Amino acid sequence: MDNTNALRALLIGVESDGAKDLFQLLESLGMVLIPRSASEGSLYSLIESLQPDLIFVDANSPARDTLEHAVSAHQDLPQPVVSADGDLQISLRRLAGDIGISLYAGDGVTPALLQALIDLTISHCHSIEVLRREVALAMMAQPRDVAVH
Structure with a gap:
């Protein structure tokens, strides 16, 4: 490819099991993923050298606050994805609240793609x-005295 x-x-x-599953999916769709630790050097230098189109950051990480500061001072870096129009705003709140990921995008990423x-x-x-809940319920409902082959 x-x-x-x-x-x-x-x-x-972003290191949760759910995030790892998601990123495998995004990678299979052709996205190039660049994982980095939140404590890995200067975020500004890292972003400037890698020039990513998108940044996914753990919403509860102190790195998100550092990233906010870096991108507010440098408009050429990917910016927080915010929108006052309808579905995208609701989706962004769910992304941050339910999944714990904040998203930043560069100028070349269209609203439709976002x-x-x-x-x-x-x-x-x-x-x-x-699926995890269904498996847990099925395992709880399985009789313990029946051998599974």
Whole structure:
């Protein structure tokens, strides 16, 4: 696969199992993922050298506050994704609140692509959680004295 036109996404401190599943999905769709620890050097230098199209950061990480400061001082860096128009704003609140991820995007990422990525992220994480609950319930309901072959 030719990744010269692929979106590059920097992942900062996003390490939950649900996030790992999601990022495997995004990678399978052709996105280039660049995982980094939240404590890995200067965020500004990291972002400037990697030049990602998107940044996913743990919403509860101190790195998110540092990132907010860096991008507010440098308008050429990916900016927080905010929108006052309808569905995207609701989706962003769900992304941050339900999944614990804040999203930043560069100028080249269209609103339609952002909406699709956010919807995919929410849908995927919701589906994984539903499956985990179903498996847990099925395991609780399984009789213990019956051998499984």
